[in-house]
Amino acid sequence: MAETLLHRQRTHRPQPPRPPARPGSLLGGLVRTARPRQWIKNVLVVAAPAAAGRLFAPHAPVRLALVFALFTACSAAVYLVNDARDAEADRAHPAKRHRPVAAGQVPASLAYAVGGALAALAPLAAARLTTPAVAVLLAAYLAMQLAYCLTLKHVLVLDLVVVTTGFLMRATAGGLALGIPLSRWFLITTGFGALFMVAAKRYSEAVQMAGRAGATRALLTEYTTGYLRFVWQLAAGVAVLGYCLWALEDGDAAQTGVLPWRQLSVVAFVLAVLRYAVFADRGAAGEPEEVVLHDRALALIALAWLALYGLAVSGC
Structure with missing residues (x-):
């Protein structure tokens, strides 16, 4: 009887609070949430200049590298907001529960803050450093992708259209940056x-x-x-x-x-x-x-x- 009571006391002993994330792990978590492996998609910004034979025109590489960086910032903003919003649902998923926000490595409030800052700064930087058309395109991309995170990913067919349009926007951005007709x-x-x-x-x-119902996107x-x-x-x-x-x-x-x-x-x-x-x-x-x-x-x-x-x- 006494041994059983002692066992229960040990079993139900309160667990110590999780230590706060170290700065290095916090920064690493933010980078992981930004999905570095997905940045390869932004290489599509060279598609239009390559199709027109203008890939190595004067100033083209520098401008395209800038557009690539701006699209990467926009993509990171969307991923940060998406993971912060879906943190609770991701914790119930066998694979997504390891995402930094769902795992508690990155606070949801910080993910929202960094994502919002990137979403605000990227179009402004595009307006100053590239062309107005690229700035408008980036703003439209962000609006569409954030709407996708909130509601559109739950709408049949429209979810396919939105993701496809995101790829098409990347492919046209390089042409707009260099003034190439598409x-x-x-x-x-x-x-x-x-x-x-x-x-x-x-x-x-x-x-x-x-x-395996519920194992992936509903x-x-x-x-x-x-x-x-x-x-x-x-x-x-x-x-x-x-x-x-x-x-x-x-x-x-x-x-x-x-x-x-x-x-x-x-x-x-x-x-x-x-x-x-x-x-x-x-x-x-x-x-x-x-x-x-x-x-x-x-x-x-x-x-x-x-x-x-x-x-x-x-x-x-």
């Missing part, structure tokens, strides 16, 4: 290419969560895998069609080099889409950056496409 084929290929990857990511998440329970498969297949087809129409536009007039590089680049582009579709079909495209960076065959195809595309836009 062609209809560029917008079609980029927009539907982004939708392809977004829908493939959702499809992969839906396949992986089958039979909206996936409203989609069917058949519908998501239809979306990424449709988007892939339109992206390929848009690219082919660009490559074949004006026929011989577009061929200024020794070989028809534009037409030849279609082969590499289609192969890249088909290779990525393999992972999408398996339900293994839940982390697009992992697929792109770690699949050797896809990397080689991408390098071949870059070489052919570079030859096409440079007129070699």
Whole structure:
């Protein structure tokens, strides 16, 4: 009896309060919340200048690096606010509970404060250091992404549109910074290419969560895998069609080099889409950056496409 009472006293002994986070771990937590691995998406700011053959024009690298940094700040602001808002829900998730805000490493109030400061400063810096068009684009991106965090991520189809539009905004920002007109084929290929990857990511998440309700984003329970498969297949087809129409536009007039590089680049582009579709079909495209960076065959195809595309836009 006495041993049982002693055991209960030890079991219910109050736990000491969690020590406050050290400055180093707090800073590290803020950086982790800003999702450094996702910053690679902001490389899309070079898409329009590269498509126009203006990637190495005077002052272009410096301006594009600045736009990249501003988009990274905006993305970090959105992630900070999102994690602060979803901290309670993330604590019930097997993977998201390790996020710094959910784990208590970063206070939610600090995440809100840093996110709000970045969201306010980035458009102001863009207005001063770049062009008014880029500042307006960044402000619109922030408004859309914050609305997504609050409500739009719970709305069917609209959630796909918002994420896709975010990618398209990144791709157009570099063109706006350098005053490059954006062609209809560029917008079609980029927009539907982004939708392809977004829908493939959702499809992969839906396949992986089958039979595990609540294991990931709740909206996936409203989609069917058949519908998501239809979306990424449709988007892939339109992206390929848009690219082919660009490559074949004006026929011989577009061929200024020794070989028809534009037409030849279609082969590499289609192969890249088909290779990525393999992972999408398996339900293994839940982390697009992992697929792109770690699949050797896809990397080689991408390098071949870059070489052919570079030859096409440079007129070699």
